[in-house]
Amino acid sequence: MRLLEDIFDRLRPRFEQGPLSRARPLFDAINNFFLAPKSSAPCAPHVRDPIDLKRYMTMVILALVPTLAAGVYLFGLRVLAVVLVSYMVGGMIEVVIACIRKEEINEGFFVTGMIFPLVLPPGVPLWMVALGIVAGVIIGKEIFGGTGRNPFNAALVGRCILVLAYPSRLNAFIEPASGWPGRLATYHVDAISSATPLAAAKKGALEPIANLFWGNVSGSIGETSAAIILAGGVFLVLVGVVNWRTIVSVLGSFAALGLLLGGLFPSHFSGAVGWHLLAGGLLFGTVFMATDPVTSPMTNGGKVAYGILIGAIVLLIRNLTGYVEGVTFAILLGNIVAPTIDEVVVRRRVRRLAHER
Amino acid sequence: MRLKRKGGYNVPLAGRPAGEIRAPAETDTLWLPLASRRFSFTQLAVGNGETVKTGQVLATDPANFDVPLLAPRDGTVRLGAVKGHLVLENARRGPAETPPVHGDGDAKRRALVRLGAWHFFEDAHTGRLPDPFVAPRAVIVSTVRLEPFLARGDAQLTGRLDALARGLECLQSLLEYQPIYLVVPDVETELAETLHENLRGLAWLQIVTIPRRYPMDHFALVARGLGLKAGGDGAVWAVRTEGVLAVDCALSESRPVTERVISLGGPAVGQPVHLSLPVGYPLEKILLGAIVEGLPRVLTGGALTGEALDHAQKGLDAECAGLTVLAEPKRREHFGWLRPGWNRASYSRCYLSALHRPRPERLTTAMRGEKRACIACGQCETVCPARIMPHVIHKALYADAIDDAERLGVDLCVGCGLCSYVCPSKIELRQEFLDAQRKIHEERAHAEAAKAEEVKG
Numbered sequence: 001m002r003l004l005e006d007i008f009d010r011l012r013p014r015f016e017q018g019p020l021s022r023a024r025p026l027f028d029a030i031n032n033f034f035l036a037p038k039s040s041a042p043c044a045p046h047v048r049d050p051i052d053l054k055r056y057m058t059m060v061i062l063a064l065v066p067t068l069a070a071g072v073y074l075f076g077l078r079v080l081a082v083v084l085v086s087y088m089v090g091g092m093i094e095v096v097i098a099c100i101r102k103e104e105i106n107e108g109f110f111v112t113g114m115i116f117p118l119v120l121p122p123g124v125p126l127w128m129v130a131l132g133i134v135a136g137v138i139i140g141k142e143i144f145g146g147t148g149r150n151p152f153n154a155a156l157v158g159r160c161i162l163v164l165a166y167p168s169r170l171n172a173f174i175e176p177a178s179g180w181p182g183r184l185a186t187y188h189v190d191a192i193s194s195a196t197p198l199a200a201a202k203k204g205a206l207e208p209i210a211n212l213f214w215g216n217v218s219g220s221i222g223e224t225s226a227a228i229i230l231a232g233g234v235f236l237v238l239v240g241v242v243n244w245r246t247i248v249s250v251l252g253s254f255a256a257l258g259l260l261l262g263g264l265f266p267s268h269f270s271g272a273v274g275w276h277l278l279a280g281g282l283l284f285g286t287v288f289m290a291t292d293p294v295t296s297p298m299t300n301g302g303k304v305a306y307g308i309l310i311g312a313i314v315l316l317i318r319n320l321t322g323y324v325e326g327v328t329f330a331i332l333l334g335n336i337v338a339p340t341i342d343e344v345v346v347r348r349r350v351r352r353l354a355h356e357r
Numbered sequence: 358m359r360l361k362r363k364g365g366y367n368v369p370l371a372g373r374p375a376g377e378i379r380a381p382a383e384t385d386t387l388w389l390p391l392a393s394r395r396f397s398f399t400q401l402a403v404g405n406g407e408t409v410k411t412g413q414v415l416a417t418d419p420a421n422f423d424v425p426l427l428a429p430r431d432g433t434v435r436l437g438a439v440k441g442h443l444v445l446e447n448a449r450r451g452p453a454e455t456p457p458v459h460g461d462g463d464a465k466r467r468a469l470v471r472l473g474a475w476h477f478f479e480d481a482h483t484g485r486l487p488d489p490f491v492a493p494r495a496v497i498v499s500t501v502r503l504e505p506f507l508a509r510g511d512a513q514l515t516g517r518l519d520a521l522a523r524g525l526e527c528l529q530s531l532l533e534y535q536p537i538y539l540v541v542p543d544v545e546t547e548l549a550e551t552l553h554e555n556l557r558g559l560a561w562l563q564i565v566t567i568p569r570r571y572p573m574d575h576f577a578l579v580a581r582g583l584g585l586k587a588g589g590d591g592a593v594w595a596v597r598t599e600g601v602l603a604v605d606c607a608l609s610e611s612r613p614v615t616e617r618v619i620s621l622g623g624p625a626v627g628q629p630v631h632l633s634l635p636v637g638y639p640l641e642k643i644l645l646g647a648i649v650e651g652l653p654r655v656l657t658g659g660a661l662t663g664e665a666l667d668h669a670q671k672g673l674d675a676e677c678a679g680l681t682v683l684a685e686p687k688r689r690e691h692f693g694w695l696r697p698g699w700n701r702a703s704y705s706r707c708y709l710s711a712l713h714r715p716r717p718e719r720l721t722t723a724m725r726g727e728k729r730a731c732i733a734c735g736q737c738e739t740v741c742p743a744r745i746m747p748h749v750i751h752k753a754l755y756a757d758a759i760d761d762a763e764r765l766g767v768d769l770c771v772g773c774g775l776c777s778y779v780c781p782s783k784i785e786l787r788q789e790f791l792d793a794q795r796k797i798h799e800e801r802a803h804a805e806a807a808k809a810e811e812v813k814g
Contacts, residue, residue: 004691005688005689028727032727034691034692035689035690035691036689036690036691036693036694036723036725036726037689037724037725037726037727038686038689039723039724039727040654040685040686040721040722040723040724041722041723041724042785043785043787043788044656044661044662044663044664044774044777044787044788045368045660045661045662045774045775045777045778045787046654046656046660046661046663046665046681046683046722047368047370047660047661047683047720047721047722047778048720048723048724048725048726048777048778048783049703049704049705049725049778049779049780049781050693050698050701050702050703050708050725050726051703051704051705051707051708051726051736051779051781052694052725052726052727052729052781052782052783053726053727053729053732053781053782054694054726055694055705055707055708055726055781056705056707056732056734056781058694058695058707059707104727104728104729106729106730107729108732145730146730147729147730147732148729148730148731148732148733148782149730238706239705239706239707239711240705240706240707240736241707241734243735293732293733293734293735294732294733298733298735298746298748298749299746299749300735342749346746346749346765349746350764350765350766352744353744353745353766353769356581356586356743356744356766356769357586357587357588357766357768357769
């Protein structure tokens with residue numbers, strides 16, 4: 001392993017000066033992927049916690065892997081190709097832009113590149129995946145300064161653009177596999193245009209709730225199995241990477257408002273609140289996208305307000321509009337108001353600080 | 358009284374000094390630094406080649422109420438031999454002859470300054486030396502020291518509780534009705550119990566317990582917890598165990614305070630101990646043989662707020678409370694971010710160490726990660742003991758909006774360094790905030806000066 005260190009040390013000068021210096025961020029990223037960075041604390045505190053963004057993002061990836069595995073089982077090996085395209089194209093953009101900006105390559109892209117394919121239908125053409133991740137990463141993130149400065153969830157921006165540009169292709173779903181080994185050995189699946197449970201529900205046919213829970217229903221690659229998504233959510237809450245307040249308030253507001261409106265206006269609102277909680281992208285969006293710390297409010301109080309807003313908007317879109325699903329729009333709307341929510345909460349916190357002065 | 362406060366964290370750092378206090382062998386040359394963190398002894402009181410007695414004033418700091426630099430031993434003064442130092446040659450122990458202190462409060466206060474006990478006092482909110490002749494609002498006496506690693510109260514109090522009690526009484530005799538708060542840890546140790554038993558009856562003394570979680574012993578936090586806010590009427594004096602013992606030494610025994618108890622700790626120290634040393638004791642002698650790892654970083658102060666020792670400094674300064682020695686990282690770790698981390702203690706719960714209580718670690722000065730943009734994970738906010746939102750303030754400062762940072766309470770930051778410690782994006786939050794505080798302070802001073810000028814004109 002010493003060898004690796006030597007190799008990087010010998011290569012380093014080439015990337016510090018000369019024509020290759022433009023690729024410095026790429027060199028640093030690869031170098032620091034294998035070996036902890038060389039730097040030591042420049043000032044107090046002179047010791048530092050081991051946590052870094054790589055570890056932090058690794059936790060999210062760990063929570064996402066089971067949903068990806070479920071996607072492969074249900075919809076075939078092509079899912080892996082979709083993820084690969086997303087990673088390769090998205091990664092290339094990240095690298096190019098980091099080199100232009102002369103900034104570090106940010107690990108946040110590993111999460112975006114994984115989440116984005118999971119919210120696409122399994123039959124999505126690969127060129128569309130590439131287009132979506134390019135649009136999402138550039139418009140959602142890079143033009144604002146990259147990870148940490150982006151107001152919108154990049155994966156959702158990509159999905160939103162694809163949904164608006166190619167509505168029919170983005171509504172072409174695949175019938176899920178069943179039994180063992182599912183589609184773990186199948187690459188291509190033809191059976192296009194099966195209705196998702198939410199689309200079927202609009203026509204009055206409710207999928208059994210157990211199927212929604214375990215996931216053998218049609219839908220986007222990662223959104224079908226409520227059980228696996230919830231397990232990922234519990235894991236992320238336990239390791240402290242996502243804030244439980246966001247998850248609880250989105251689901252809580254969706255359920256509470258659903259029960260209320262379902263009771264008051266049964267002709268317009270579906271009363272099957274429990275069923276709706278598990279159906280579609282609500283759980284996936286709540287656990288993996290609404291909780292994105294960068295695009296959600298920074299304050300705990302703000303996270304609750306943001307969650308309530310998202311839950312309510314999803315409910316309204318699903319029940320009152322022509323769209324069968326509203327999670328993408330709801331979270332993006334939440335992203336838009338997040339800074340405003342923060343401002344209100346921060347002002348209240350600042351007023352409370354007066355006790356300390 | 359029991360103070361509670363959210364936040365704080367005990368960094369699991371190996372190398373905590375043992376409770377005993379050792380006195381190393383005497384040395385015949387002392388290098389007394391003419392400047393330390395707060396003081397600069399510019400007013401020399403002795404000439405080159407002059408023979409001095411123990412306790413004699415060598416120099417004073419005119420900017421700090423003339424606190425003196427005292428001769429810790431008999432010897433011959435050598436000036437200008439080493440830059441920034443006053444060298445005492447042929448140093449040997451001698452009797453400290455000073456007349457007993459009599460008289461009123463002012464005479465006692467003068468004696469405190471003259472005998473070197475006032476060094477140990479600070480203003481709870483600003484950390485600066487308070488004016489000894491202006492009565493304070495209250496006095497906070499702390500026996501707790503939580504930063505890794507600084508001289509601890511419990512080590513110094515073993516067998517010296519009577520001196521503490523006498524020192525507290527001397528301190529009380531300087532006050533009229535103002536309360537003295539004695540800060541003890543909220544755990545039941547033998548020491549805490551004895552303190553309670555011996556001091557409970559005193560009407561002017563209030564015992565305050567604090568959690569044993571860094572930095573709950575910070576004077577500004579204790580003062581805020583007691584409702585003694587900054588900017589109130591009169592200063593809040595703050596002093597630690599060694600200060601009270603110094604008061605006892607000066608006022609009960611009328612002896613000059615020339616020794617300091619320091620801790621020598623950190624992962625790179627073989628046998629972490631407390632040391633009792635005269636000011637000016639050669640740092641080389643303290644460190645030689647004590648350090649087990651090469652390429653160390655020696656800090657005056659603790660690992661979280663200390664400063665790297667100036668290479669030009671040769672002797673122990675008049676304010677040092679501890680030396681912490683950390684190793685610089687030698688090897689780079691492979692796939693550090695991917696390891697399960699059973700023994701990798703972290704404030705976050707992202708390592709397996711979250712499942713148990715990991716033992717103190719031999720940490721180095723490694724950053725253990727790369728600098729990134731803030732992702733608002735909120736760890737700095739939960740660890741912050743000052744109830745501010747470091748990540749929000751960071752964004753304000755990043756946008757150069759120093760007014761916003763002020764509104765968000767950057768002035769409330771006590772500089773404990775925990776936000777920088779836990780930050781996964783490795784942002785130097787502590788440094789940013791201290792810089793901002795300095796800037797705000799300077800601007801205010803500037804504005805006041807301009808105003809005064811206007812009034813004059």
